[in-house]
Amino acid sequence: MRRLSIDFVVRPLWHQPLAARSRAILIALAALLVFAGAALVWQALRLERQLAETTQAIAEAREEVAARTPLPRLPLHLSAAQVLAINAAIGQLNTPWPALLDAFESVVSADIALLQIEPDGRRHLVKGIAEARDYQGMLDYLAALGAAAPFARALVSKQEINDRDPNQPLRFSFEALFEDGAAPAIDSVAPHERRREQR
Amino acid sequence: MSRFQARRLLLGCSATDLALLAEPQAGTDVPRLLADLAVAPATAPQAAASAALCAALPALQAAPSHAHFQTVSVTLDDGLARSFVVRPPRGAQSLRELRATAAARFAALYGESAEHWRLVGDWHASSPFIVCALPRALCQALEQWAQARSWRLDSLTPALVRVCNVLRASIPIDGWLLVGFGHTLSLLNTCKDQIASVRSLALSGAPELSALETLLAQERLRHPHPDAKPQSLLWAGAAAWLPAATRIAGLESRTIHTTHLLGGLSTGAGSSTAAQLALAGGQSCGA
Numbered sequence: 056m057r058r059l060s061i062d063f064v065v066r067p068l069w070h071q072p073l074a075a076r077s078r079a080i081l082i083a084l085a086a087l088l089v090f091a092g093a094a095l096v097w098q099a100l101r102l103e104r105q106l107a108e109t110t111q112a113i114a115e116a117r118e119e120v121a122a123r124t125p126l127p128r129l130p131l132h133l134s135a136a137q138v139l140a141i142n143a144a145i146g147q148l149n150t151p152w153p154a155l156l157d158a159f160e161s162v163v164s165a166d167i168a169l170l171q172i173e174p175d176g177r178r179h180l181v182k183g184i185a186e187a188r189d190y191q192g193m194l195d196y197l198a199a200l201g202a203a204a205p206f207a208r209a210l211v212s213k214q215e216i217n218d219r220d221p222n223q224p225l226r227f228s229f230e231a232l233f234e235d236g237a238a239p240a241i242d243s244v245a246p247h248e249r250r251r252e253q254r
Numbered sequence: 255m256s257r258f259q260a261r262r263l264l265l266g267c268s269a270t271d272l273a274l275l276a277e278p279q280a281g282t283d284v285p286r287l288l289a290d291l292a293v294a295p296a297t298a299p300q301a302a303a304s305a306a307l308c309a310a311l312p313a314l315q316a317a318p319s320h321a322h323f324q325t326v327s328v329t330l331d332d333g334l335a336r337s338f339v340v341r342p343p344r345g346a347q348s349l350r351e352l353r354a355t356a357a358a359r360f361a362a363l364y365g366e367s368a369e370h371w372r373l374v375g376d377w378h379a380s381s382p383f384i385v386c387a388l389p390r391a392l393c394q395a396l397e398q399w400a401q402a403r404s405w406r407l408d409s410l411t412p413a414l415v416r417v418c419n420v421l422r423a424s425i426p427i428d429g430w431l432l433v434g435f436g437h438t439l440s441l442l443n444t445c446k447d448q449i450a451s452v453r454s455l456a457l458s459g460a461p462e463l464s465a466l467e468t469l470l471a472q473e474r475l476r477h478p479h480p481d482a483k484p485q486s487l488l489w490a491g492a493a494a495w496l497p498a499a500t501r502i503a504g505l506e507s508r509t510i511h512t513t514h515l516l517g518g519l520s521t522g523a524g525s526s527t528a529a530q531l532a533l534a535g536g537q538s539c540g541a
Contacts, residue, residue, distance in 0.1 A: 056422045056447055059376045061386050063393055063410040 146176025151205060155181060155233060158203040166192040168224070180232045181206075186217065186224040193227050205233040261324050263288070263316070263405065265396075266532030268331040268436050269303040269456075272314050273528035277327075277536045285533060288316045290526060301389075304334060308395035316403070325408035326400050329535035331527065332454040333438040335412040336371070336387040338363055339452055346379045353377075356385045382449055386412055409535065414440040414454070416534045417490045421510060429485040429505065430470070434493035435534070436527030439469070443477050451477045460495040467503045474503075492530030 133141070152174075159169065171184040187193040193211065201209040209231040217226045264275040264285065273290040293303070293310045340356045356375055357368040372393050375385035393410065400407040417433045418425065425431050431442040437459065443451040453473065461469070470487075479485060487507035489496045496509050512534050 056418070056425045056427075056444065056449075058422055059384060059415050059418050061374050061376050061384065061411055061415045063372060063374050063386075063388055064407050 143177055147174065148176075150174045150176050151233070154205045158200065158206055158233075161203050162196060162199040164192075164196065167196045170226075175230075178232075179234070180230045182212075182228065182230050184226065184228050186220075186226045188222075189225060193225055197229055197231075200229075200231055206231045207234050208232055262408065262536075263326040264532035264535045265314075265326055265328045266526075266528035266530065266535065267307055267328060267334065267396075268527040268531060269293070269300075269307075269333050269438075270436070271526050271528040272307070272310060273526055273532050274314060274316055275529060275532045275536070285536060287529060289314055290528060300333060304389045304392045307334070308391055311395050311399045312402075314399070324406060326405045327409040327535040328396055328407065328411075329416050329531040330388070330410070330412045331435060331438050331531060332412050332414045332433065332440040333436075333456050334388070334392065335454070336360070336364060337412065337414060337440070337452050337454060338385055338387075339382050339449055340375065340385050341382045342379050349377055352379065359385070360387055384415075384449055384452055386415065388412075411535075413438075413491070413531050413534050414442065414452070417512060418442065420512070420534075421488065421490055424488055424510065426486040426488055428479070428483045430473075430487050432470075432487060432489045432491075434489065434491035434496050435531055436493060439493075441470075441473055443473070445479065460493075463497050463499065463502070466495075466497060470503045470505075492527075492533070 155172075155174070159172070163169075166188045168186045169183065170186060173182045174180075175182060185193075185196065187196060193214070197209040197211060200206055209229055212228045212230055214225060214227040217224050262277045264277050266273045266275070271290060271292050274288045275285045276288050277285055291310055291314045293306050338359060340352070340359045342352055343355055346352055346355065352375065353373065356373050360368040360371065360373065368387065370390055371387040372390050373385055373387045376383045388410075396410060397407055413435050414433050418431065421431070425442075426444060427447045428445055429443075431444070433440040433442070437457040438454060439457055439461075440452065440454040442449065455469070485505050487502055487505050489507065489509040490512060492511060492513045496511065497507065498509055500507055513530055
């Protein structure tokens with residue numbers, strides 16, 4: 056038979072059976088939970104205060120960095136005429152003179168007198184003035200020049216008979232197009248505007 | 255002062271006398287009677303006996319050399335208490351409900367309110383349980399008596415409860431536990447290892463075996479056993495009239511004298527009912 060828990064003396068809590076102690080255990084657990092909750096709240100408040108302090112420090116550091124950072128350079132604004140001029144200059148500078156001169160030298164003949172050459176880097180061509188004994192010599196010269204690298208073709212733009220010369224040579228102007236796409240050029244659009252368009 | 259000086263006192267209270275014993279700390283010693291006091295004639299009714307005990311308690315003095323004792327355990331004669339079985343109402347969940355049920359049961363059984371009684375039960379919400387009632391005045395008198403001597407009241411319970419707790423492994427699953435101290439016989443009926451009924455009887459004198467058989471037969475008629483399982487009897491206590499027969503009223507029977515469990519009383523300790531009750535308190539707390 057089970058033990059009889061009958062006693063007219065109210066025993067101390069730690070002497071009572073578990074059934075009678077359950078309320079005390081619950082109270083102890085509740086107190087423990089309250090303590091734990093208070094600790095959590097305190098911890099949350101501490102973290103929140105630390106977060107505010109850190110945010111404030113970051114803001115101050117940003118202000119300091121901004122104060123120490125020099126102002127950015129103003130974007131370069133060029134007019135269309137300036138862009139064209141710069142591109143022309145770059146084109147002139149990028150003209151592949153060695154290859155062009157080699158090509159001219161390779162088609163040199165006794166029937167042709169090369170009087171003048173003038174590059175046009177923007178249009179990738181070389182304008183020239185030469186004299187030939189006859190039409191056939193002119194055509195042969197232009198055909199040979201157009202076939203010599205880096206020229207792609209050569210066209211006559213003007214011709215006339217030089218009457219002042221006793222031999223009456225055929226003076227002609229020509230344009231020889233060369234293939235060299237490596238020459239850089241400046242657009243009329245500013246770099247920062249180009250980046251913005253790319254985005 | 256002995257090295258094994260006892261630290262706990264055992265107080266036995268019967269309807270006729272009080273006895274104060276010193277419990278030994280070591281097994282080499284035996285309980286010693288410190289004080290005893292005759293209270294009232296044995297024929298006194300329960301209420302008068304309680305009042306007489308309350309009046310006599312202040313006169314029970316131990317020698318000043320025993321002031322170093324710390325706790326006192328009190329065992330009461332079952333005749334001073336009212337014990338009954340309460341069946342918890344269906345769906346009872348709180349201790350308050352069980353207390354109210356016990357108070358109602360007390361009023362129904364004894365025809366008076368439980369206002370002047372202190373009710374303590376082995377509270378259970380799903381099975382019948384024992385409730386013991388003691389007059390509040392007697393409880394308070396015992397508490398004041400201990401407090402006046404700077405002793406802590408460690409335990410206060412009827413003899414039936416003490417014996418039940420000491421011998422609970424030997425109590426028949428189906429049968430009867432009969433506890434006898436002095437002229438009080440308490441009968442505890444068990445059915446399927448649960449308490450079915452409890453009753454305390456005040457005997458007019460030392461009963462014969464035949465009287466006990468008759469009394470037992472009457473009790474069995476009052477509480478018929480629902481099953482046909484064989485019952486057995488366990489007699490326990492310190493009364494001299496406890497039967498030694500192995501078969502009583504057709505039931506298997508055995509007897510355990512609680513006085514022998516603690517080695518008995520020392521010479522001069524006396525063999526009064528109160529001293530035997532006090533000894534039962536020592537066994538219960540030591541078990």
